[in-house]
Amino acid sequence: MIELLLSRRSTRKFLTRKVEQEKKDKLIEAALLSPTAKNLHSCEFITVENENLIKTLAGSKRHGASFMAEAPMAIVIIGNTDKTDVWVEDAAIAAITVQLEAEGLGLGSCWVQIRNRHYSENKTAGDYVKELLNIPENYEVEAVIAIGYKGTPTKDNLLETLDRSRIHTEKYRS
Numbered sequence: 001m002i003e004l005l006l007s008r009r010s011t012r013k014f015l016t017r018k019v020e021q022e023k024k025d026k027l028i029e030a031a032l033l034s035p036t037a038k039n040l041h042s043c044e045f046i047t048v049e050n051e052n053l054i055k056t057l058a059g060s061k062r063h064g065a066s067f068m069a070e071a072p073m074a075i076v077i078i079g080n081t082d083k084t085d086v087w088v089e090d091a092a093i094a095a096i097t098v099q100l101e102a103e104g105l106g107l108g109s110c111w112v113q114i115r116n117r118h119y120s121e122n123k124t125a126g127d128y129v130k131e132l133l134n135i136p137e138n139y140e141v142e143a144v145i146a147i148g149y150k151g152t153p154t155k156d157n158l159l160e161t162l163d164r165s166r167i168h169t170e171k172y173r174s
């Protein structure tokens with residue numbers, strides 16, 4: 001696990017190479033295997049490979065999404081707000097699980113935050129994505145994970161540079 005965590009970095013440049021079906025199946029299995037509060041499975045996933053849809057998704061907010069236009073695939077992570085009040089946590093866990101599985105499969109990925117972000121002054125990024133993908137009213141969009149083969153190599157994280165001052169023992173220090 002530490003090896004995966006060291007090598008996983010956000011990938012925002014992708015090759016045009018398609019992700020093989022076998023790998024797509026694994027990504028979906030990882031998403032479905034991620035734990036959810038009370039085992040209620042509050043999150044659902046929309047896989048998107050259609051180029052036009054991905055390009056339109058990349059326009060869901062002004063900053064931090066445009067790179068996705070060139071991604072060969074994306075997984076939209078949505079939460080059923082009727083099922084639980086902790087759908088955000090469920091969806092976030094699923095998102096990182098998918099990202100780590102992607103890394104393990106030799107793919108790159110990047111999280112595109114949708115929840116609490118805006119498409120325009122009057123429209124949320126979530127509503128923009130919901131309209132685009134026919135997502136029912138009682139769901140919210142957490143994030144879109146852009147996935148594909150890495151277009152540029154990423155630098156691994158280093159154990160030596162971890163900020164260990166963020167770790168507290170027994171009590172928070174004064």
Ligand SMILES: Cc1cc2nc3c(=O)[nH]c(=O)nc-3n(C[C@H](O)[C@H](O)[C@H](O)COP(=O)(O)O)c2cc1C
Pocket residue numbers: 008009010011012063064065110111112113114
């Ligand atoms: C909750 C969350 C939201 C993020 N939103 C975006 C985003 O909207 N666009 C983007 O390009 N990267 C986004 N990222 C990626 C972070 O910028 C990235 O993980 C962070 O800078 C650390 O870099 P690394 O992933 O290469 O380790 C997000 C990551 C997280 C965990």
